[in-house]
Amino acid sequence: MKRHLNTCYRLVWNHITGAFVVASELARARGKRGGVAVALSLAAVTSLPVLAADIVVHPCETVNGGTLVNHDNQFVSGTADGVTVSTGLELGPDSDENTGGQWIKAGGTGRNTTVTANGRQIVQPQEELPVIRLFVMAEGRALTDWR
Incomplete structure (x- = not known):
C-alpha cells in the first residue's frame, strides 16, 4: 500500500x-x-480618554490661547483671548461646508483672535440682530456673510 x-x-x-x-x-x-x-x-x-472636538467657554469663564484645527468647534459665551482658528471650509467642487470654527454667542467676547486660511469665525451679537460670519479663503481674501 x-x-x-x-x-x-x-x-x-x-x-x-x-x-x-x-x-x-x-x-x-x-x-x-x-x-x-x-x-x-x-x-x-x-483605555485612553477620548478628547472632545467641541470646546465650550461658559459665561464668566476665560480661555487664553489655543488653536482650533480639524473641524474643531469653540462655542464662546464667556471670553476667548488669543485663539487661532485654522479650520472651517473644505474647498473643492464636491466639498461641503464643515461645522468647525469659532462661534461667538450673544454676550461672548473674542479678543486677539487670528483667523488663518480656511478658518471660520461666526459672531452672533443679539437675538434680533443678524449673524455675522467671517470666512478667510486660502488666497487671503475675507468673505463676510450676514444672515
Whole structure:
C-alpha cells in the first residue's frame, strides 16, 4: 500500500479567508499568531480618554490661547483671548461646508483672535440682530456673510 494514502488531516482556521481549511497533520505553522499583542494594543488604545472636538467657554469663564484645527468647534459665551482658528471650509467642487470654527454667542467676547486660511469665525451679537460670519479663503481674501 502507498504511504501517502494513509494520511490524517485536521481542520485549521484560516484567518485570511475566514473559514476552516483542511491541513495535513505533518504541516507546520509559519509562526505564532500575534493575537495577544493585538489584544493588548487594542486594550491600551480603548483605555485612553477620548478628547472632545467641541470646546465650550461658559459665561464668566476665560480661555487664553489655543488653536482650533480639524473641524474643531469653540462655542464662546464667556471670553476667548488669543485663539487661532485654522479650520472651517473644505474647498473643492464636491466639498461641503464643515461645522468647525469659532462661534461667538450673544454676550461672548473674542479678543486677539487670528483667523488663518480656511478658518471660520461666526459672531452672533443679539437675538434680533443678524449673524455675522467671517470666512478667510486660502488666497487671503475675507468673505463676510450676514444672515
